Amino acid sequence: MKAANKQLAEWDTELNQLHERNGDLGLKVQMLEQELKEVQRDREEIKNLAPTVADFPDPADLLNQLRAQRKKSRAEREDVEVILKILSS
Structure with missing residues (x-):
């Protein structure tokens, strides 16, 4: 016990x-x-x-806008794509 x-x-x-x-x-x-x-x-x-993420235009459209403002621009579509990639990151 x-x-x-x-x-x-x-x-x-x-x-x-x-x-x-x-x-x-x-x-x-x-x-x-x-x-x-x-x-x-x-x-x-x-x-x-x-801030919300920027929605960038198509590189070709952006290039056309650039050329409309600066007729003698030497930028290429590839250049615009690289710029957009840089801005996105």
Whole structure:
């Protein structure tokens, strides 16, 4: 009987330790969930403030516009494509 009581007391102690640890983990989970909500909210705000990506015209159209303004332009279509790639990155 003493051995059984001793075993029960040990288990009770272990159980109390597990409850304390789980309580701490539960609190930590709540804190992390709150932090995640705040980060997601901030992310949406930043996303809304970020400028939209520019939509560039077709290189051939851009080259035609350039030549309309500067008749003697030496730019080639390939040059315009490279410029657009640089601007996109």
